[in-house]
Amino acid sequence: MQRRDIKDHIRESRNFSHRSAAALVLVVILVSVILGRLVYLQVANYEHYTTQAQNNRVKIIPVAPTRGLIYDRNGVILAQNQTSFTLEIIPEKVDDLEVMLAELRSIISVSDADIERFYRDMKRQRRFDSVPLRYWLTDDEVAKFSVVRYRFSGVTIKARLVRHYTYGQLTTHVLGYVARINEKEQKQVDESNYSATNYIGKTGVEKYYETQLHGQVGYEKIEANVQGRVLRILERTVPVAGDSLNLTLDIDLQIVASQALNKYRGAVVAIKPETGEILAFVSMPSYDPNQYTVGFGHAAYKALLESPDRPLFNRALRGRYPPGSTVKPFVGLAGLQFKEARQEVYCPGWFSLEGDDHRYRDWKQTGHDMTSLKKAIVESCDVYFYDLALRLGIDRISPFMKQFGFGLLTEVDISGELSGLMPSRQWKRAERYRIWFPGETLITGIGQGFMLSTPLQLASSTAALANNGIQMKPHIVASTSVAGRMAPIVKPPELLHKVTNLNESNMSYIISAMRSVVHSSTGSARKISHNLTYDIAGKTGTSQVFGIKQDEVYVKEEIAERLRDHALFIAFAPIEHPKIAIAVVVENGGSGGDVAAPIARQVMDAYLKKQ
Amino acid sequence: MANMNYESHSYWSGSASKRWFMTRLHLDWPLTVGLVLLSIVGLFILYSASGQDMASIERQGIRLGLAFAVMIAVAQINPYQIQRWAPWIFGLGVILLIAVLIFGVIGKGAQRWLDFGFFRFQPSELMKIAVPMMVAWYVADRPLPPKSKRAFGALLLILVPTFLISRQPDLGTSLLIASAGLWVLFLSGIRKRVIGGAILLALAFAPALWMTMHDYQRSRVLMFLNPQNDPLGAGYHIIQSKIAIGSGGIYGKGWLNGSQSQLEFLPERSTDFIFAVFSEEFGLLGIFLLLMLYLFIIVRGLYIATQAQTSFNRLLAGSLILTFFVYIFVNIGMVTGLLPVVGVPLPLVSYGGTSMVTLMAAFGVLMSIHTHRRLLVR
Known part of the structure; x- marks a missing residue:
């Protein structure tokens, strides 16, 4: 025991040398392992990691093209892109969003609606995308924030181009508006071309001409660091701005029409008969489209959506109303063309079919006495047209009216058009699974029953009447200006329908009757004839919203406002060489002659005075 | 940098005739040369890794100076x-x-x-x-x-x-x-x-x-087993580090030219992951030379250990120099994805002070053991 406790220095030293050698061998082995690993990474997988490093370093950033501008027929700008300083936040880079927002609000005014919208947008976007909090910062606010921006990481001020509609709600239902691209649209558009685009045309001209207005995306190949900060631009492909559109719309006329219609719900559409150019296109009430680009607050949008006046509804384009007596000139023309119009018909104030007790009323309870076609148009006698419709039959009325565009799309270059309805025997069998009844022919003759028209179609049909039965396709875009080209590309007028074998004397008979609607002492629109310096051919219409029972009397004042008749008026002027055709629909306006005709007169006055 | 060179010259003079100076200071000159060389290389990489920040270099230079002073002080102790x-x-x-x-x-x-x-x-x-x-x-x-x-x-x-x-x-x-x-x-x-x-x-x-x-330690181990599981979270370090090293290739991208490090994709690039910066900019060839420098120091250390005259000295010297190797192996193993991420710096290269001072104190012990030999014999 004692002996073993004595240290053997030589043995210990030798032992140590052995173990050191072993350790050295281990060290060399492990160094070789490291080298082996490095050869694996740097030689065997060099390409792979080089590609990844390159992907880290170089990013391709799409650059959104500038959206094309929209001008009216006189070169007044209607839609443009304004620089807006927006306060934007990259949520990923903010530690505590709520604390930061609270602090931010002490410096720059941010409304609750802004905050609400911000959170909503944030959910839609990726964590590292910049989400706008406030639009339209003033220079003052920009300066204020710049001073303290170091305190807010992830918050930046960006200059963005924001679509701005000069005339706001006056042009909403024509131009439409742009708003954030939604998921559905994202799938439809060309993904690469829209890679930098946030907004897309949602309705109206903005949607119809989306492709032209949008332009071609550009690219920047950049070197960025890990935070995404751009260090230098390696390569740049400049985006191509969208085409600018020159509309046929006359903004002054649009304003006049809007003001004339202001207190009503309804639509005014004015068209140049020769070419189909749309001069005014108004649907009331309207709303401010600029809110879409900025983003609605929840409450504001809800109010719009739930308003009983339905401001979002484009009445001119999609409103389907019974055309009422405004069809009489067309049906009358059919009667003349088919030689079925009788010289005179006795009107006792009602009409009934043989073997049927049902009385089809005239609007005038006491009747019109002996009535010619002209008188029937001037005073809007229903009984004459019941008789005429019955003689013509639906099988002749329907195709004839379609030649004027009734029941058909006008194919206007504004997105979202609905067609009216021109019933026929075939239509009823196919859609309603019923046979056609003669009584339905009668009420079709006065534009009631199944028949429906949109204000746009009605205006276009009126234009056709003014243009010798030649219906030009109504259009809103006159020409497009392509970036880098001097002369705009003009869109030639297109023919939509042409009435066949139209007899000229029949035409002038109807037009003279329509003239008397305004200019004669018995005309239903005689109220607008004072101080007229030109001749108007017009026709009033009053279409039923609410069915009146057999023995009831329609008393306007007693019927709730929403159940009152729609007031309609179609017209064109001047008669010798028509420059403007117009259709006015006033929802629950009551009488066409009292309410709708004066609106039309104001628009025509304004337009013809300019000529 | 100039400052460093000046300082290192005061410790070490290349000519053999002045070895007496080193002996008197109780310094082992091959080890000193190796360490100084390593420190210089470290400063160069740090300059690149820190985004050419001269202030970092100055701070690290001061730390190195302090660490060498500690080494010299410890070397004086019997x-x-x-x-x-x-x-x-x-x-x-x-x-x-x-x-x-x-x-x-x-x-x-x-x-x-x-x-x-x-x-x-x-x-x-x-x-x-x-x-x-x-x-x-x-x-x-x-x-x-x-x-x-x-x-x-x-x-x-x-x-x-x-x-x-x-x-x-x-x-x-x-x-x-x-x-x-x-x-x-x-x-x-x-x-x-x-x-x-x-x-x-x-x-x-x-x-x-x-x-x-702890949870974070477990997640590191798990992540080591599969870094692609969480490429933006815990696995990010390793993925970016491997990209940096791999893209360096045989010859490297050149000093100050590593995109992974210069564009800050590589996290902790001045400290624990500085080896990845070195690998990206100097490539396999540079790494080979660096490893040879480390090996030279280790071999010299082991030599000192075998030359020591008592078992205590041998064991202590051997253990210290082998621990130095463990530093290197664990750090490089971690950065190259061979080992899980544990916070071990690359000796004399990584930015940071405390562990450097300890390391140099250990070298001081080695030098003390080597330079006090004869005294002990007598």
């Missing part, structure tokens, strides 16, 4: 004194470690520091030298190789501080301390059977270790 102090230093270290767990300052989520008001002290750093000193003192007290009872006693001396440090928590340092103690045992000639048994025991204890790990 190894005999070191041996005598070993149990006291160790005892003090354990007390301080306990104090850290009770009073320590929390920084970066771990409790590693003792705040003395005017300066902060990290007792775990002291233990990096105290543990091998103590274990060497303990086993060298009796004839070598140690009997099993001694060996297990030594194991206990290793496990207590290792455990205390792992609770701070500091996986990297506890690993280094355990390895320093274990190297002593290995060098002491402990039987191969015992080594094998210990390895088996360690494997058996692995699940227990897993249970005591």
